[in-house]
Amino acid sequence: MVVQKVMVIGAGQMGSGIAQVFAAAGFHVVLHDLKEEYVDRGIMTITKNLKRQVDKGKLTEQAVTSILSQITPSTNLTSASDVDLVVEAAVENLDIKAKLFANLDKIAPEHAILATNTSSLPITEIAAATKRPQQVIGMHFMNPVPVMRLVEIIRGLATTDEVYETIEYITKQLQKVPVEVNDFPGFVSNRILMPMINEAIYTLYEGVATKEAIDDVMKLGMNHPMGPLTLADFIGLDTCLYIMETLHEGFGDDKYRPCPLLRKYVKAGWLGRKSGRGFYVYEEGRT
Template sequence: MSVKKVMVIGAGQMGSGIAQVCAQAGYQVVLNDLKTEFVERGLGVISKNLTRLVEKGRMTAEQKQDVLDRIRPSTDLNDASAVDLVIEAAVENMEIKTKLFAQLDKIAPENTILASNTSSLPITEIAAATNRPEKVIGMHFMNPVPVMKLVEIIRGLATADEVYQTIEEMTKTIGKVPVEVNDSPGFVSNRILLPMINEAIYALYEGVATKEAIDDVMKLGMNHPMGPLTLADFIGLDTCLYIMETLHEGFGDDKYRPCPLLRKYVKAGWLGRKSGRGFYTYE
């Protein structure tokens, strides 16, 4: 199996980053979203990222244009009929993802691999919405995609070895480090990271320390590049809550119970950087 043309579904922060790294590696990319304005916004982010590389001397203006020329905008899911790999980076919601994969299964050629960038949802359940579960796999990129090296590659119950090997090799060609993970709630990254963030929120909720103090302890004492509450704001508090709920439901263990303060902030619309306010306030 070989991958030459990739479709990325979802032109938001993750999807645009995935499209960028694929195009930089020489792949033909179709960047798809529900509305033209969403795709244009994603392309604008990619162009801005590439301009930064040009300014730093890591890329020429001609190379930047070549990368942009390899990305084709799309608002039609039927464009999946001419690609070797689809990477879905839509909203983190099982109902939306299974509906999308069922549609893609009907549109994409039978050899096309269907991958999900889900950060916590079961690949096996997503694959069950298709008639090709052996060709469904997880590709969990880290944020920001152009910078972070890791891609968790998640095997569903039925994922074929050949499909895994194809995705592992493709991940290396885009300059990332693939790590094999079995299908389990939160995989490895979020099973470990989100409970730590949730515990930091509990420490704030219970008045153990201020938000600044909690972040300083983890930065200065544990050598983390940013504190857990700052990181939660960066990820999005709604996303943190959703992943904690997925872990809580998936394992049935109260150690994964989301902190009430996290729920309160999400209900208030304090979602972190993207809304201008979370644990911290952003201009």
């Protein structure tokens, strides 16, 4: 199957990054969100990212203009009526995603593949909201999308080989590395990463060490590029909590029980970088 036009749903951090890499690879991209201001903000983020590449000598101004010309803004879901592929990067909530996919199933062409960037939710359940479960697949990009090379590709129970092979091929066109993963809660990346972050939060909660010390141990002792508490702030503590709850419910194992301190911070609105405070306090992007 030939994919030329792609709709990305959600113009936030992940969605704008996904739109950027598709546009840079020569695809026509429709960037969709609920409000015009969200889409504008997403395009502004893409523009800033690309201009940073110009400053580093990795892109020309002409290339930036060309990439941005590939992106069309949208606030109406009917824009999916002539696309070949939809990549959904909306909020990490099963009910919301299921409703969205049910609507997309009615709007998108019969041949279109419906992909979700979910980081933990079951592909098979999302696919069940459509009449084309064989054309639904997980395409989980890593954050920040333009930088990180991995894409987890997750088959649902009904996903066909042809759909998988198409998404695998497209992933390589994006200069990413596709890795096939089965449909289990958290897939591979978050099944391993989130319990580590949760355990780091427990370590802080129990007074074993300060947040700085915990992060330093993992950076200097385990060669991680950033400590787990800094990483949690970067991801968003609400997202971390939601994924831990998904793992806990999906496996029924107490080793996935979210730390009470994580719950407390989320209830307080301390969500990390995006709210200005999490485990660290952020002012103008600095701790």
